[in-house]
Amino acid sequence: MVAEMKYNSHLLWRMLFLISAACLMTNSIEVGSADCKNADLSDLTHQVERFSQCFLEMLPHRNRTEVNALVWSLQQVLDRLREVQGKACKAFMPENCSAPEAPQNGGLVCVSIDSVHYCKPMCNQGYDFAFLRRSRVYEKCGASTGYSWTTQLVGGNRLADCLSSPVAVSGVKSAYFPSHMSCQQTIANATAEREQIEIFHKELAEAEPDVSQKLEKAFDCVLCGN
């Protein structure tokens, strides 16, 4: 009984920590905002990792309503974090083009050069493109496309779909995230993110020789679908 109580306050403390993360990111919760501003994000990330371990051990002993309430509150925190994450690429967002939409179960590696925007759709492992795009590494939007995205899909700014598939054959090899590195994992690791951007720079330089000199000044961003 005592052990269980201790665990409970442990959990509560971690929950508060997680919520303060959302508060830190969105600045929209008034209560305790001074503490929020000083929170250490890398420490928080570590806490959240341990927190999820804690879940696995304690949840089997809890009732369904309690578990569902917890899932719901974490879902809300995650939704807010994703909003903030989406805004991080805002500087990339094309002026006269609509913002591109990242495929679910994958993402977009985007590069902007001289008001032309290039995005390369990528799928996570276990997913493949809905349409064959082996000779079509990226999509583009700028003056030459009439400020609309080139896309195989009807409906504007959705550039590709990633569908569950045991084989990945519709795209070029570089259009799939490595098995141990989904899109979300990639953007959480600066080195891995840079690797994907560099690969796309090389592909762009080959396909569009006039942009190869300007890649140094390019604005890059990787967007992940949920």
Ligand SMILES: *[C@@H]1O[C@H](CO)[C@@H](O)[C@H](O)[C@H]1NC(C)=O
């Ligand atoms: C489950 O937990 C909730 C909240 O603590 C409580 O109100 C409810 O009565 C519990 N349900 C059962 C079936 O124990």
Ligand SMILES: *[C@@H]1O[C@H](CO)[C@@H](O)[C@H](O)[C@H]1NC(C)=O
């Ligand atoms: C956006 O469109 C306007 C009107 O067509 C044009 O004057 C402007 O140069 C465009 N901006 C960019 C960045 O292409």
Ligand SMILES: *[C@@H]1O[C@H](CO)[C@@H](O)[C@H](O)[C@H]1NC(C)=O
């Ligand atoms: C980050 O990515 C690099 C390059 O892919 C990889 O070698 C490294 O192990 C990753 N670090 C973590 C913490 O996953």
